[in-house]
Amino acid sequence: MPKKIALLGSTGSIGTQTLDVISRYPGEFSVEVLTAGSNIKLLTRQAITYQPDSVVIGDQSHYQQLREALKDYPVKVYAGEEAIEQVVRGSNIDLVVAAMVGYSGLKPAISAIRAGKKIALANKETLVIAGEIIKKLVKESGSKIIPVDSEHSAIFQCLAGELGNPVDKITLTASGGPFLNYTMEMLEHVKPHEALRHPNWEMGNKVTIDSASMMNKGLEVIEARWLFDLLPEKIEVIIHPQSIIHSMVHFADGSVKAQMGVPDMRLPILYSLSYPDRLVSDLPKLDLIQCGALSFIPPDTKRFRNLALAYHALKEGGNMPCILNAANEVAVSAFLAGKIGFLQMSDVVEHTMEKTEYFASPGLGYLETTNSLARTEAQNYINELCKRS
Amino acid sequence: MPKKIALLGSTGSIGTQTLDVISRYPGEFSVEVLTAGSNIKLLTRQAITYQPDSVVIGDQSHYQQLREALKDYPVKVYAGEEAIEQVVRGSNIDLVVAAMVGYSGLKPAISAIRAGKKIALANKETLVIAGEIIKKLVKESGSKIIPVDSEHSAIFQCLAGELGNPVDKITLTASGGPFLNYTMEMLEHVKPHEALRHPNWEMGNKVTIDSASMMNKGLEVIEARWLFDLLPEKIEVIIHPQSIIHSMVHFADGSVKAQMGVPDMRLPILYSLSYPDRLVSDLPKLDLIQCGALSFIPPDTKRFRNLALAYHALKEGGNMPCILNAANEVAVSAFLAGKIGFLQMSDVVEHTMEKTEYFASPGLGYLETTNSLARTEAQNYINELCKRS
Secondary structure (H helix, E strand, O other): OOEEEEEEOOOOHHHHHHHHHHHOOOOOEEEEEEEEOOOHHHHHHHHHHHOOOEEEEOOHHHHHHHHHHOOOOOOEEEEOHHHHHHHOOOOOOOEEEEOOOOHHHHHHHHHHHHOOOEEEEOOHHHHHHHHHHHHHHHHHHOOEEEEOOHHHHHHHHHOOOOOOOOEEEEEEEEOOOOOOOOOHHHHHOOOHHHHOOOOOOOOOHHHHHHHHOOHHHHHHHHHHHHHOOOOHHHEEEEEOOOOOEEEEEEEOOOOEEEEEOOOOOHHHHHHHHHOOOOOOOOOOOOOOOOOOOEOOEOOOOOOOHHHHHHHHHHHHOOOHHHHHHHHHHHHHHHHHOOOOOOOHHHHHHHHHHHHOOOOOOOOHHHHHHHHHHHHHHHHHHHHHHHHHO | OOEEEEEEOOOOHHHHHHHHHHHOOOOOEEEEEEEEOOOHHHHHHHHHHHOOOEEEEOOHHHHHHHHHHOOOOOOEEEEOHHHHHHHOOOOOOOEEEEOOOOHHHHHHHHHHHHOOOEEEEOOHHHHHHHHHHHHHHHHHHOOEEEEOOHHHHHHHHHOOOOOOOOEEEEEEEEOOOOOOOOOHHHHHOOOHHHHOOOOOOOOOHHHHHHHHOOHHHHHHHHHHHHHOOOOHHHEEEEEOOOOOEEEEEEEOOOOEEEEEOOOOOHHHHHHHHHOOOOOOOOOOOOOOOOOOOEOOEOOOOOOOHHHHHHHHHHHHOOOHHHHHHHHHHHHHHHHHOOOOOOOHHHHHHHHHHHHOOOOOOOOHHHHHHHHHHHHHHHHHHHHHHHHHO
16 A cells, blocks of 8 residues: 655655655555645646645745646545645645745644644654644654655664663764855855855755855754754764765764765755655765765854854753744745845844743744744844945 | 672783773672683682682682682682683673683684673673674574774664664774874884884773784774674775774664774773663763864775775675684784784785685584684794795
8 A cells, every 4th residue: 555645745845756755656655635735837837747636835925826726636626724724634644745945834744743644744844843842742642753854864773672771872973064164254245146056965045045154054953952862962963074974973972873865955854754664766876995085073152152152052951942943934034035144143033032031841833923023133133234335 | 789790811901991090980780700721820810809709810720829818708610611601601790701712712702692692892802702693592592782892882872772773884903003104014014013003092002013914904894893783885994193083873864873082992891881871971071172183094905905805805704704803813912022024914914814624604613613624724934934934
């Protein structure tokens, strides 16, 4: 029996790569649901190719157009965020691939978790914003989260067969991005198109900028805290420019397990789909002799303040990671729009963390409020910065 | 309840390090049996410290002296190879640590396996000589082999939680030893004391020479074939001079798992004792930033012919690995005694492999015969070489 998949965010970077992987295994997987935010053209094409049971377009204004385009196909068409939350609960779904980008991915992920679904989680924000709540929900519902991010997939793989064994720490590796060796002055003048060129990984725009600014690694630290139930001081970041070792677990007996591979998101995606099994793959394989020496250097949180800000948010807890994330989403948009400089992204995040009201144990409702408040705060500060310059 | 241990070869390098590890965990392990070949002084000291139920000295001529030395202690004293085979079968034993060196370790290991004991196997020869037979015996008796060698322990650890998942290949790492960058001419003039200085690992003399000549890696390839049930072409050797990555498993989905740590034999020994659990350890921990870049180069089987000879023996099968091992034991002794040169060790092995009668499916009895025949053949050839020079 093929595994029945609901793919949320099918037109994004992770979404399209997930379909690429699924195409390589006819008979193993069956695409039951596809959802997208607004890319109606690609969603239509995907729906025709994969003929899922249902498709959902998040932006309701595209509903009629999508229905029209698919009228000759046996595919149910829905629209709106609530419809996305609904389809993931369907009894025809074995695995929900949560590949939506940003805050909007939170509610559908929660819906799937509440329904006790297995969930391949690519949406970072879910755990960054609401990690503590999610952890509780997973426990209650018997859901299971399989990470898709290469670093978390690596840790998850290294922990297989090690249930209950004591861990000293985990090490998340970071490529260091395109500006690893830039001085502060150089960083100040970085342009969006330069930040969009990642040396190793092919990813969406938001993640690529986060990767260049190390915010991506910061968000991953927060994610790891909840995925693996580890205190912040047991989560370490190390710069590994070759992106071959995807992350490591240091067990308390001195043994370290690492997961490695070519930097290709399709590999952790494949694992999240096939888990706990592994499938034979024709994707590029690692050749250690070809890839040269593997090096490791400590991260520089002076030049890359975002990483320090993320640790700070994690230690503060409550709604602070939500504030960090919201401010960063706004800051990245402003940077990509040419409104603020590369280093100013951290200023925006730091300012917003200081100014937005802190709350120690927010529920999901208050996190939604926090998200709005923080975005407004960040946007106001950006406007102020623009006026000044 | 402490785990009850029989330690065979307690006075050797692995034996003493095993006792070092055990001493660090009062209450976790109880030493029930200690055996040694002839080092009566150290065995006596160990017996007084650990107060096992029994001690056995392999060399019967030392029996009276050992009995006398331990007459005031509640320790049973035995002597001879058969006594060693007997004590490992005792109902008071949970785990047999097989740390005897060379051919003599084979029979006690088989005795433990036949009794269905869990066995921490440090004696390479057991699987090199009789891998196919051992594999069958383990299956029949319900015994379990936990490898102690750092490379095999690494593979074993990487395979935890991966039962049934398809493997493309495994990579055994090799430091390359002290002569990694030596030319043929330099290798020709290597002296025993130079070969006894290993850059990374502290081991017994025989293993250290094997490590310098790459025969150690060759024997490990043969061991791995039986431990992990992999065809020779799925076992790869790679030179990794830093000895930080102890070995790797390449899964068929493109994911590679590596086990890492400081090069300290006490770490894999600890794992073999605590398996499937891990214990918190105060042994030195890995610091990737301190240890610098990790590099990988292909092995050179022109300068280090032993590796090619071992693959050849493995592919031939039958009694050929036994011939290889016997010839190498004799060659290493002759090299250490200054009778033959470093490169001549491979000549001795190759000659013996050509001249000793091949047998495709030998039983244990015929392997014993092979061992004697090959030793005689190797010794005769060494005598000839000595005469010539």
